[in-house]
Amino acid sequence: MNGFFDEYGGKYVAEVLRRPLDELEVAFNEAMKDTSFLEELDIIRRDYIGRETPLYFAPTATRLLGGAQIYIKLEGLANTGAHKINNAIGQCLLAKRMGKKRIIAETGAGQHGLATAAACAKLGLDCTVYMGEVDVRRQQPNVAAMELYGATVHPVTSGSRTLKDAVNEAMRDWAANPDTTHYVLGSALGPAPYPDMVREFQSVIGREVEKQCRDRNIQIGAMVACVGGGSNSIGFFEPFINKKEPRLIGAEAGGIGPDVGQNASRMTGNASRDGILQGYKSRFLLDADGQALPTRSISAGLDYCGIGPQLAALGKSGRVEFTSVLDKEALEAVRFFAKNEGILFALESAHAGAAAMKIAKEIPSDKAVIINMSGRGDKDVFITSPVFRREQWLSFLHTEIERLESQKDIHEAL
Numbered sequence: 088m089n090g091f092f093d094e095y096g097g098k099y100v101a102e103v104l105r106r107p108l109d110e111l112e113v114a115f116n117e118a119m120k121d122t123s124f125l126e127e128l129d130i131i132r133r134d135y136i137g138r139e140t141p142l143y144f145a146p147t148a149t150r151l152l153g154g155a156q157i158y159i160k161l162e163g164l165a166n167t168g169a170h171k172i173n174n175a176i177g178q179c180l181l182a183k184r185m186g187k188k189r190i191i192a193e194t195g196a197g198q199h200g201l202a203t204a205a206a207c208a209k210l211g212l213d214c215t216v217y218m219g220e221v222d223v224r225r226q227q228p229n230v231a232a233m234e235l236y237g238a239t240v241h242p243v244t245s246g247s248r249t250l251k252d253a254v255n256e257a258m259r260d261w262a263a264n265p266d267t268t269h270y271v272l273g274s275a276l277g278p279a280p281y282p283d284m285v286r287e288f289q290s291v292i293g294r295e296v297e298k299q300c301r302d303r304n305i306q307i308g309a310m311v312a313c314v315g316g317g318s319n320s321i322g323f324f325e326p327f328i329n330k331k332e333p334r335l336i337g338a339e340a341g342g343i344g345p346d347v348g349q350n351a352s353r354m355t356g357n358a359s360r361d362g363i364l365q366g367y368k369s370r371f372l373l374d375a376d377g378q379a380l381p382t383r384s385i386s387a388g389l390d391y392c393g394i395g396p397q398l399a400a401l402g403k404s405g406r407v408e409f410t411s412v413l414d415k416e417a418l419e420a421v422r423f424f425a426k427n428e429g430i431l432f433a434l435e436s437a438h439a440g441a442a443a444m445k446i447a448k449e450i451p452s453d454k455a456v457i458i459n460m461s462g463r464g465d466k467d468v469f470i471t472s473p474v475f476r477r478e479q480w481l482s483f484l485h486t487e488i489e490r491l492e493s494q495k496d497i498h499e500a501l
């Protein structure tokens with residue numbers, strides 16, 4: 088474990104960040120051997136996150152798709168609604184063990200900020216979340232939740248005022264305050280040791296799947312997960328990476344098409360290049376000058392120009408297959424699993440659902456395809472409603488504005 092995965096990974100950072108990263112690596116390796124740390128983490132996973140999460144057999148989807156048995160790992164039932172809490176709790180508990188009282192995090196859509204804010208509230212840590220000003224405006228429900236959890240949301244006004252700039256700002260803060268502060272990075276990327284550390288905290292998903300399948304005698308043919316930065320997928324795949332089977336499949340955001348700016352397909356897209364950005368070497372969507380290209384996806388969580396270095400290496404070696412799923416295919420998967428199984432996928436996770444729908448027939452009926460439902464779809468009502476029921480949604484929003492304006496006095500009195 089030298090921080091590299093074949094040629095990808097590494098620790099390409101300014102001198103000021105080397106010491107905090109090295110200290111973090113030592114502290115993490117120590118904590119993972121400390122049984123009292125691991126016991127405390129297990130109890131929080133059980134009682135606060137709600138683990139283990141169910142492995143659900145989807146009978147109607149299995150019948151309709153024909154072929155493999157369809158199973159869904161219901162990671163979206165975790166407290167706060169997605170897998171991100173696994174990493175946030177792990178890193179915050181580690182920060183506490185290191186004697187840090189202050190946590191910072193970056194967030195794009197707000198999901199990682201929300202998970203970190205909740206973890207800090209639970210563990211009694213001070214929390215500041217860096218978020219691009221554009222994202223603050225677009226993602227008010229998550230900003231509201233972070234503030235309820237007691238976090239300070241700090242709008243970032245540099246650059247494109249989105250996720251990439253929030254990461255830069257968080258790194259700057261950490262470089263200035265390394266002794267008091269831990270930076271909770273939200274996916275399995277960034278400089279070493281983050282890719283290893285985030286994978287370890289998320290591998291609880293894969294270890295549960297392995298045990299659930301062993302206990303129930305389920306033969307796995309393929310495992311499918313969506314890939315933003317790559318934390319839910321690498322944690323889900325982890326126990327199986329060094330084996331020949333099952334097939335491991337990562338679903339990237341195909342957005343609205345193959346052209347530059349229309350998707351976030353870092354492994355399968357035609358603007359995919361090797362590069363070094365934000366502290367690590369990996370596959371990115373870059374222009375000819377090595378500048379990050381704009382990305383697009385209906386799912387805010389898959390909308391990032393880079394992918395974790397371990398997944399980049401596993402894609403190159405062929406152990407993980409990558410496929411790209413269009414916005415409209417993800418929406419169709421949301422509808423399919425909601426109607427046929429009573430399960431509402433997050434738009435991100437629906438990319439995995441859609442990829443599984445495409446390959447189910449390739450796999451014999453005595454084997455399972457396991458979909459990681461990384462999050463539940465309640466959070467997406469502002470995105471799915473304008474697509475599924477545009478007129479009613481517009482009318483609802485108009486009525487809401489009128490209602491709120493007429494009730495100003497009541498709200499002020501509360």
Ligand SMILES: *Cc1c(COP(=O)(O)O)cnc(C)c1O
Pocket residue numbers: 169170171198199273274275313314315316317318319320388389433435436461462463
């Ligand atoms: C953030 C997010 C993702 C993408 O992040 P990964 O690091 O690739 O897992 C996927 N699903 C949900 C529900 C998310 O919130």
